[in-house]
Amino acid sequence: MHKLTGPLLLLGSGADAASIRYATGFSAPDAVVYLRWKRRQWLVVPVLEISRARAATSGVTVLSPLDLALSKTARRDVGAWMLALLARLRCRRVCVTPSFPVGTARRLERRGLRLRVLAGAVFPEREIKSSREIEKISAVQRAAVAALRRAIRCLRAARIAPDRRLLWHGRVLTSEALQLEIGMELLRQGCQPGDIIAACGEQAVNPHACGAGPLQAGQPIVMDIFPRHATTGYWGDLTRTVVKGRAAPALRRAHQAVDAAQKAALGRVKAGVAVATVHRAAEAVFRRRGYATDLRGPVPRGFIHGTGHGVGLEIHEAPTLAAVPGRLKAGQIVTVEPGLYYPGLGGIRREDTILVTRRGWRYLAPCQVPREV
Amino acid sequence: MHKLTGPLLLLGSGADAASIRYATGFSAPDAVVYLRWKRRQWLVVPVLEISRARAATSGVTVLSPLDLALSKTARRDVGAWMLALLARLRCRRVCVTPSFPVGTARRLERRGLRLRVLAGAVFPEREIKSSREIEKISAVQRAAVAALRRAIRCLRAARIAPDRRLLWHGRVLTSEALQLEIGMELLRQGCQPGDIIAACGEQAVNPHACGAGPLQAGQPIVMDIFPRHATTGYWGDLTRTVVKGRAAPALRRAHQAVDAAQKAALGRVKAGVAVATVHRAAEAVFRRRGYATDLRGPVPRGFIHGTGHGVGLEIHEAPTLAAVPGRLKAGQIVTVEPGLYYPGLGGIRREDTILVTRRGWRYLAPCQVPREV
Numbered sequence: 001m002h003k004l005t006g007p008l009l010l011l012g013s014g015a016d017a018a019s020i021r022y023a024t025g026f027s028a029p030d031a032v033v034y035l036r037w038k039r040r041q042w043l044v045v046p047v048l049e050i051s052r053a054r055a056a057t058s059g060v061t062v063l064s065p066l067d068l069a070l071s072k073t074a075r076r077d078v079g080a081w082m083l084a085l086l087a088r089l090r091c092r093r094v095c096v097t098p099s100f101p102v103g104t105a106r107r108l109e110r111r112g113l114r115l116r117v118l119a120g121a122v123f124p125e126r127e128i129k130s131s132r133e134i135e136k137i138s139a140v141q142r143a144a145v146a147a148l149r150r151a152i153r154c155l156r157a158a159r160i161a162p163d164r165r166l167l168w169h170g171r172v173l174t175s176e177a178l179q180l181e182i183g184m185e186l187l188r189q190g191c192q193p194g195d196i197i198a199a200c201g202e203q204a205v206n207p208h209a210c211g212a213g214p215l216q217a218g219q220p221i222v223m224d225i226f227p228r229h230a231t232t233g234y235w236g237d238l239t240r241t242v243v244k245g246r247a248a249p250a251l252r253r254a255h256q257a258v259d260a261a262q263k264a265a266l267g268r269v270k271a272g273v274a275v276a277t278v279h280r281a282a283e284a285v286f287r288r289r290g291y292a293t294d295l296r297g298p299v300p301r302g303f304i305h306g307t308g309h310g311v312g313l314e315i316h317e318a319p320t321l322a323a324v325p326g327r328l329k330a331g332q333i334v335t336v337e338p339g340l341y342y343p344g345l346g347g348i349r350r351e352d353t354i355l356v357t358r359r360g361w362r363y364l365a366p367c368q369v370p371r372e373v
Numbered sequence: 374m375h376k377l378t379g380p381l382l383l384l385g386s387g388a389d390a391a392s393i394r395y396a397t398g399f400s401a402p403d404a405v406v407y408l409r410w411k412r413r414q415w416l417v418v419p420v421l422e423i424s425r426a427r428a429a430t431s432g433v434t435v436l437s438p439l440d441l442a443l444s445k446t447a448r449r450d451v452g453a454w455m456l457a458l459l460a461r462l463r464c465r466r467v468c469v470t471p472s473f474p475v476g477t478a479r480r481l482e483r484r485g486l487r488l489r490v491l492a493g494a495v496f497p498e499r500e501i502k503s504s505r506e507i508e509k510i511s512a513v514q515r516a517a518v519a520a521l522r523r524a525i526r527c528l529r530a531a532r533i534a535p536d537r538r539l540l541w542h543g544r545v546l547t548s549e550a551l552q553l554e555i556g557m558e559l560l561r562q563g564c565q566p567g568d569i570i571a572a573c574g575e576q577a578v579n580p581h582a583c584g585a586g587p588l589q590a591g592q593p594i595v596m597d598i599f600p601r602h603a604t605t606g607y608w609g610d611l612t613r614t615v616v617k618g619r620a621a622p623a624l625r626r627a628h629q630a631v632d633a634a635q636k637a638a639l640g641r642v643k644a645g646v647a648v649a650t651v652h653r654a655a656e657a658v659f660r661r662r663g664y665a666t667d668l669r670g671p672v673p674r675g676f677i678h679g680t681g682h683g684v685g686l687e688i689h690e691a692p693t694l695a696a697v698p699g700r701l702k703a704g705q706i707v708t709v710e711p712g713l714y715y716p717g718l719g720g721i722r723r724e725d726t727i728l729v730t731r732r733g734w735r736y737l738a739p740c741q742v743p744r745e746v
Binding site: 076296 | 475553
């Protein structure tokens with residue numbers, strides 16, 4: 001646990017929810033209150049969650065609003081839970097995260113509590129994954145690989161129609177059909193699908209466009225699969241771009257450049273290396289091969305995002321792999337995902353989720369896919 | 374739009390995200406900044422979202438951090454986006470929601486901005502659904518009904534083994550298998566499954582337990598299906614409890630009581646009626662039939678939650694149907710979901726999502742399921 005100078009108070013409905021799950025093992029759809037003080041931990045949860053919370057946690061005092069002797073109206077008021085818990089413990093000052101809601105913060109202050117807003121991460125140790133966490137994230141990453149393989153099988157089995165659309169089982173193969181196949185496989189693997197990107201050609205110029213409509217031969221098809229495990233709550237993240245049929249030379253060169261950029265970035269990954277070094281390794285490959293980045297036009301083009309991000313109980317968590325301060329640490333799990341995006345050419349991205357080690361890195365789940373299928 | 378006395382500033386990564394989607398039609402996985410002032414609207418989004426945000430919105434000025442002439446480090450800092458946008462517009466005071474992050478609030482205040490924290494909902498009109506919203510939520514609710522029907526078909530097709538477990542396609546039928554069938558159907562219907570409850574017997578005593586392991590004949594099987602549409606972002610919510618084979622008399626009576634409580638609660642639903650009246654109608658049925666509620670024991674028992682909640686761009690939104698102030702309004706979409714939970718008997722819940730009208734209410738998607746299958 002992180003050393004703090006005072007009691008730590010979290011409100012778990014939003015950004016703090018992942019931290020509460022990390023600290024206690026419990027997560028709920030509705031707001032819960034977490035307090036840590038002098039090595040003791042408390043959770044206040046709705047009445048209907050009380051036995052589930054007690055079963056999921058150990059070493060945590062789990063209370064319901066009823067245990068705090070609240071009036072009937074205050075029982076539905078999470079701010080009142082906090083005030084009652086802090087009053088009972090005679091706690092007059094608390095540390096909160098920057099994402100703590102300002103409305104609750106002001107209310108606590110009006111009641112005489114002193115609030116300190118933490119500057120950094122509340123649990124910086126969340127960045128360093130334990131062996132159990134590594135296994136959990138690896139399991140999700142293997143599920144993503146299985147789902148991608150399923151999508152590749154569909155694309156392989158598809159025929160190219162004279163109009164360049166793809167036909168699969170007698171129907172036009174669409175982004176939606178590919179998303180469905182990917183989602184079904186993720187469900188079978190115990191994961192929650194959420195958003196799935198299967199975007200073709202021009203659509204993939206927007207890195208976060210999910211894609212819709214018929215897929216086309218000869219165009220890049222970006223498949224970005226980031227499932228969350230239904231029971232552990234951990235995420236995985238995997239992207240491959242493939243072309244059905246043959247790619248034109250310009251597309252093939254860009255595709256090769258993205259693969260080379262990922263290889264170059266991965267080549268720099270090691271504990272102690274600056275995150276900016278990894279990002280610049282990818283940038284350098286693109287620059288050397290003549291792929292310019294222009295962020296200022298109406299449609300940003302080139303390598304228009306960072307090289308990666310941490311993955312854990314949140315899909316985007318620390319660290320960020322970009323032109324920012326900071327160094328890699330052993331035990332971090334991060335994506336390495338350079339991409340190129342040009343109107344007229346389409347979008348291309350390649351992403352793996354890896355474990356940073358003292359000597360380098362390793363895949364959580366390797367994934368071999370040809371560029372053309 | 375809601376009348377506010379000053380510029381409205383939202384940070385869309387958490388509670389405010391649904392409001393931003395409501396106001397602009399745009400949603401993103403990462404934080405975005407929304408400002409409304411004098412009938413104009415602005416969005417600041419990451420560079421890689423800029424063309425997607427422009428395509429999704431109309432009448433909104435969409436900016437990226439680059440448009441705000443920020444330094445390279447400030448480009449990744451959402452608080453800096455806000456400060457730059459407000460400075461450019463010479464805006465010195467803003468309204469924020471109670472869920473606005475306290476860290477950002479303090480930073481704005483240190484820079485001389487005056488913050489007013491709104492007391493009520495930022496867009497109270499979100500409670501009143503337009504005909505387009507009603508159709509979107511109805512579509513999700515129909516998907517939930519289709520998924521429930523699929524689960525019922527599995528249960529119908531299952532055989533009861535001598536040990537009371539269920540056999541389906543030669544295997545023991547589990548909660549997980551039922552969740553998978555439900556999830557697959559939701560995917561086919563264009564929805565994101567998320568958590569799915571298919572909990573049997575004692576497990577269902579926790580209303581939010583998803584359920585795991587073999588299902589048993591003669592036990593209540595609670596199926597609570599709350600999908601979100603993959604493209605519209607709207608939710609649906611449906612629960613039925615069924616027994617495979619024959620229920621013992623005590624279970625059958627409790628099952629009938631839950632159905633009667635829902636009927637009684639629905640019987641009170643009409644614009645202008647106090648939400649507490651609806652809740653008390655369900656409570657009264659349970660009390661008359663001898664089902665006591667005890668919230669204080671180690672395992673809460675009886676009718677241990679409210680009668681319902683609003684459904685829209687959030688799965689739990691205003692209004693709350695419980696012993697709280699407030700009256701129903703025409704155009705609200707709410708769940709009506711009484712339940713009983715007793716160790717030894719199991720959990721039973723019945724939930725429909727309905728539209729409140731001037732004269733009463735109507736189902737978004739009716740769902741007839743026998744208590745025993």
